[in-house]
Amino acid sequence: MTLPQSLALHGVGKRFGAATAVADASLEVPAGSYVVLLGPSGSGKTTLLSIIGGFTAPSEGRILIGGADVTAMPPAQRPTATVFQDYALFPHLSVAGNVGFGLAVRGVRKAERRLRAEAALDLVGLAGFGDRMIAALSGGQRQRVALARSLVVEPAILLLDEPLGALDLHLRRQMQDELKALQLATGRSFVHVTHDQEEAMALADIVVVMNRGRIEDAGPPARVYARPATRFAAGFMGESTLIEGTVRGRDGERLAVTTADGEFRLAADAHTGAAGAAVAVAIRPERLRLAPRPGDVTVATATVSETVFQGGFVRVKARSEAGTLLLAKVPPEEAPAAGARITLFAAAGDLVLIPGDPA
Amino acid sequence: MDTGERASRTDAVRGAAWAAPAVLVTAAFFLLPLAVMALWSLWTRTAGGVDRTLTLANYARFFGESALVAALFNSLETAALVTVVSLVVGYPVAYALAFHVPARWQRLALVLAILPFWTSYVVRSYAWLLVLAPNGVVNQTLIGLGLTEGPVRIAYTMTATVLGFTHFFAMLVALTVYAGLKRINPRLLLAARDLGAGAVSTFLRVTLPLSVPAIATSAFLTFVLAIGDYITPQILGGNTSLVLPQAILFQIGRRGDVPMASAMSLVLMAVILVACLVALRATRTEPAR
Amino acid sequence: MMPRRLARALGWAAVLGGFYVFVYLPVAVLVLFSFQDGRLPVPPFNGPTLAWYGKVLGNGRLLEAAWNSVVVGVGSSMVATLLGFLAAYGLARHRVPGRRLIHAALVLPLTVSYLVIGLGLLVTFNAAGLPKSLLAVAIGHLVINLPLCFLVAAAQMGPAEARLEQAARDLGASEWQVLTRVALPLALPSLFAAFCLSFTLSWDEFVIAFLLTNFDVTLPVVIWSMLRTGLNPETNAAGTLVFAVSLLLVAGAELVLARRGRAAR
Secondary structure, X not given: OOOOOOEEEEEEEEEEOOEXXXXXXEEEEOOOOEEEEEOOOOOOHHHHHHXXXXXXXXXXXXXXXXXEEOOXXXXXXXXXXXXXXXXXXXXXXXXXXXHOHHHHOOOOOHHHHHHHHHHHHHHOOOOOOOOOEHHHOOHHHHHXXXXXXXXXXXXXXXXXXXXXXXXXXXXXXXXXXXXXXXHXXXXXXXXXXXXXXXXXXXXXXXXXXXXXXXXXXXXXXXXXXXXXXOHHHHHHOOOOEEEEEEEEEEEOOEEEEEEOOEEEEEEOOOOOOOOOOEEEEEEOHHHOEOOOOOOEEEEEEEEEEEEEEOOOOEEEEEEEOOXXXXXXXXXXXXXXXXXXXXXXXXXXXXXXXXXXXXX | OOHXXXXXXXXXXXXXXXXXXXXXXXXXXXXXHHHHHHHHHOOEEOOOOEEOOOOOHHHXXXXXXXXXXHHHHHHHHHHHHHHHHHHHHHHHHHHHHHHHOOHHHHHHHHHHHHHHHHOOHHHHHHHHHHHHOOOOHHHHHHHHOOOOOOOOOOOOOHXXXXXXXXXXXXXXHHHHHHHHHHHOOHHHHXXXXXXXXXXXXXXXXXXXXXXXXXXHHHHHHHHHHHHOOOHHHHHHHOOOOOOHHHHHHHHHHOOOOHHHHHHHHHHHHHHHHXXXXXXXXXXXXXOOO | OOOHXXXXXXXXXXXXXXXXXXXXXXXXXXXXXXXXXXXXXOOOOOOEOOHHHHHHHOOHHHHHHHHHHHHHHHHHHHHHHHHHHHHHHXXXXXXXXXXXXXXXXXXXXXXXXXXXXXXXXXXXXXHHOOOOOHHHHHHHHHHHHHHHHHHHHHHOOOHHHHHHHHHHHHOXXXXXXXXXXXXXXXXXXXXXXXXXXXXXHHHXXXXXXXXXXXXXXXXXXXXXXXXXXXXXXXXHHHHHHHHHHHHHHHHHHHHHHHHHHHHHO
């Protein structure tokens, strides 16, 4: 039995020939965290998971679990267990045979195996399903069997490769809640790969946004959403208005940024903002409003090009005189008509500075 | 940081260990015998035994002796004829099975088509002899219908060989082409009809081109298996126009000339190899996937 | 006037009907005249008798050869299936340098005529001073069946199976456990099919057995020697019996595969 343990990646990279799948990935995960690797397909998130699981040898860097270097350790010996994307359940074994597999290969006796498999099935809500064949199960049930099979060997870290990808939307939201509950109940770290940002926000203690093999941002979902570190993180974790500009200079705690839509003064981190550097000012759509509140700054004056009713709010697309595309979510009763001229305001603290040139 | 390299080396050793027994069997009982035969083909038989000086005399004799060259051409002619006739017979059958038999009867129809071939190969050739013999079913029927005066000579001719081969290979072609036809997306055929193509035009422009890979595969199999076979020509063709495998066994059995038989075997292998290369080229020009 | 659809349907029915007559004609004649009450298995049919079957079943040489065929077939097919599976597993699951070349070498015997394979073994065994025997025949049949068994097993080594094996390793299985608990059970249905195919080919193989045996022979060789007596109802009876046994075996194999298939579903 292994105890919950921490996970650390130090400069992990993987090249396939000339192609770089993962570059310089570093990450610290305390024991018992729910980590979500989020990114589009081809972002390297699955390769990174496979490296943590020991299926893919990294070209460089080290992987530490509980402080011990496991970089050269084969999957069979690692304190990790993987729930595969297609579940990889053994079709020639029953549900109990699948769940008990990891115990059987460790030489656990049949009676104990039976008990522990039954307990694991109970944990995932499939008590009494032991004698069924895999082919007789629904997608959601297979998912649970795969979970039970991995949990029964009591891994320090459970790896999940797009575990909800094959389920329909309704089932996915339900399983999402169960996964979170399971992680809390077992106290182990889960590392979960997905391209669904809603799933990521709902589950993660730490969300790791990946793009083109690089970690763009990592942190609690609320922080990553509110203050994304990169342009990509801002765009992938929901929508943002991006106003391009350059740093004019530093003014104490604040940074002055010149844009085509006027000058903005933003709170600056210590490391961003040499004068002349290209940056963008990002604002989440629900942070833009049509009527100013005390202390608000004016973002831009714009002409509404499109409005879409989306139930609780109306999504407004507008273009400023300088040509910037603005996105706002406003209450239906305040929604302007297409063609109307509007002025958009936001709290100064909701303007986020993002470094770097437009991609 | 050599873990990857070391892992891949142990991985290679493991894989090689699993494959080793099969590779050893193939090397010892297939490749080695071919090499031994190649060596023997360069020796010559003498009155007392074997002269072990290396010479191409056997090959020279093969291509110089008209009876032996004739055997080569008989083989080529028979195999080519069998291939064409089997395609002509088998393709319409496959087409009828795939498109004109209700889907739920198709499996049964296929099983019924294969059923007779569970007789032993030797017995099957013998059975054709029963049918084609001067006093056999065919001749007695023809005479009974008054179509001929006396029995037609079919048994112990190349016609009988071709017929006996066609029996098996038409079935093989039908099966292969049927599988190919069933892989064609039926919507393609509907689309062609929808765009105004008639039945014949749809067949010529869509169905036939899409079944070319199956045709090529079955033609290749037919040619290669027919040209290397000894049983059917020996039982049905008799000794009138020998094919290469008959001539090879004649060298061994009657004349005890192992070097010559080896040389002729290599010629037979070379012919099959050429057929393989032709087939490979033909399938390579197919659009990929 | 006949509707065109009906005419077309009749046309296709004629194509199929003609084909089935062609395919069944020799077998029908073979079986019918195995019951011939007379010395010649040709028309007219003189009425049924089981005399020829009695003669065949009293033919010790024939029965002995049939048993030899079973032994050679089962032995060579078991070895071919096992070696084919191991080679397919090794090449599919491990990055062996030159695996394309090994693959090609293992499949190569398929492109060579049985006659040439038999002759090569004959010459080689002669040179090595090994006598003709049923073992030699079994080796020959191993050579012709190994490529087929290898290909059938290799077809079963797809990415889906690879993921299952990976899952087993992830759960702590050793390489040996991966093989015996996952790879082998998964491949079992196709290995059974490969064994059946292999046995069928061995059971029916003539030329190699003809070249490599002397006194202890296999069934096709005995039937071959019976042909020397010309057209003979006894040969018909022997052929019919072989046919019946083959059909029973095929039906049995189908039943096993169907039951396995249903259990898996």
